Amino acid sequence: MRNLLDIMDLSTDELDSLIKTALDIKDHPEKYADACKRKKLATLFFEPSTRTRLSFEAAMYELGGNVIGFSESSSSSAAKGESVADTVKVVSNYADIIAMRHPKDGAALVAVRNANVPVINAGDGGHHHPTQTLADLLTIYREKGGFRGLTIGLCGDLKYGRTVHSLVYAMSRYEGVNFVFISPEELRFPRYIIDDVLEKNGIPYLETSDLEEAIPKLDILYMTRIQRERFLDLNEYERLKDSYILTPEKLISAKKDMAILHPLPRVNEISVALDKDPRAKYFEQTLNGKYMRMALILKLLGLDGKPSDETEDTVRDVIYDRFRCPNHRCITTTEQELRQEFYSVDEEQGVYRCVYCDTEIRK
Numbered sequence: 001m002r003n004l005l006d007i008m009d010l011s012t013d014e015l016d017s018l019i020k021t022a023l024d025i026k027d028h029p030e031k032y033a034d035a036c037k038r039k040k041l042a043t044l045f046f047e048p049s050t051r052t053r054l055s056f057e058a059a060m061y062e063l064g065g066n067v068i069g070f071s072e073s074s075s076s077s078a079a080k081g082e083s084v085a086d087t088v089k090v091v092s093n094y095a096d097i098i099a100m101r102h103p104k105d106g107a108a109l110v111a112v113r114n115a116n117v118p119v120i121n122a123g124d125g126g127h128h129h130p131t132q133t134l135a136d137l138l139t140i141y142r143e144k145g146g147f148r149g150l151t152i153g154l155c156g157d158l159k160y161g162r163t164v165h166s167l168v169y170a171m172s173r174y175e176g177v178n179f180v181f182i183s184p185e186e187l188r189f190p191r192y193i194i195d196d197v198l199e200k201n202g203i204p205y206l207e208t209s210d211l212e213e214a215i216p217k218l219d220i221l222y223m224t225r226i227q228r229e230r231f232l233d234l235n236e237y238e239r240l241k242d243s244y245i246l247t248p249e250k251l252i253s254a255k256k257d258m259a260i261l262h263p264l265p266r267v268n269e270i271s272v273a274l275d276k277d278p279r280a281k282y283f284e285q286t287l288n289g290k291y292m293r294m295a296l297i298l299k300l301l302g303l304d305g306k307p308s309d310e311t312e313d314t315v316r317d318v319i320y321d322r323f324r325c326p327n328h329r330c331i332t333t334t335e336q337e338l339r340q341e342f343y344s345v346d347e348e349q350g351v352y353r354c355v356y357c358d359t360e361i362r363k
């Protein structure tokens with residue numbers, strides 16, 4: 001059975017094939033209108049969402065299937081103290097596939113381990129958001145005709161913004177891609193991803209806090225919202241919230257065909273005056289998300305007519321209950337039954353990471 005926990009669960013060939021299917025769905029929706037007849041998608045949203053949940057639901061309806069679910073944890077038994085593990089065990093009896101969003105990092109792994117049907121991670125805390133990446137990839141593909149050699153600027157909250165984490169994993173697989181990380185010092189892109197993905201593979205990247213200086217180099221500018229809900233200290237949020245505001249004046253030095261993306265919701269980081277600029281692609285991006293989610297549902301239900309290569313489980317030596325995860329947003333801090341699980345990154349140096357949220361500790 002296939003799940004989508006993070007974007008690396010899909011091979012590059014599979015990403016390409018999802019893009020192909022999504023484009024075919026866009027051009028020939030009638031061919032797919034009954035593809036998921038009598039199938040049910042459960043959308044379990046423990047955290048607010050507009051695009052992700054509604055595009056999943058629209059996707060399933062347009063495939064001829066049905067949808068059940070909840071859009072806030074207060075209307076589910078989570079409000080009575082039910083665990084994620086129990087919730088997905090129960091929902092597996094009612095649905096053929098689950099899309100789940102949860103505020104805790106690593107919650108999606110708990111769901112995958114306990115469900116009997118495919119699980120799609122629709123965002124786990126500040127960790128991963130692979131289906132947003134599918135929307136981003138289709139948008140980039142449609143704008144640029146491919147991925148090779150692109151310079152991508154990621155701007156805003158690179159620490160807590162899960163969409164940029166997943167996007168970097170995905171884009172790093174394409175030749176010649178390089179990254180410019182634009183953020184305040186406090187919200188820099190996670191070191192563990194830079195080490196694992198960029199340093200390890202010799203992929204060029206630059207870290208800066210200066211948006212205007214970076215703009216002329218970029219083929220894609222991916223803006224993000226400062227993630228208020230993930231700050232422990234709201235004073236810090238207040239101090240950082242207006243760090244970047246993209247306005248028409250700031251684009252004077254940008255390439256004429258630079259595409260501006262944003263996973264949305266926007267707060268104030270892109271001025272509405274830019275919405276009419278032909279480079280603004282964030283509303284198209286939301287439509288692309290629906291096509292990609294349709295392609296993904298077909299794939300995970302085995303209805304895409306292609307043989308499904310099983311995802312290879314990452315084989316890791318896991319150490320149980322020796323360390324405690326220091327990340328207050330980790331799912332292990334709230335789910336009673338979970339053991340503390342760490343994998344070793346560098347045994348000699350004593351570097352370990354939490355299996356659920358990838359937070360690194362040094363012992």
Ligand code: NCD
Binds near residue numbers: 132263264265
């Ligand atoms: C993003 C998310 O939920 O991470 N939204 C989305 O799914 N399109 C971005 C955000 O909330 O800032």
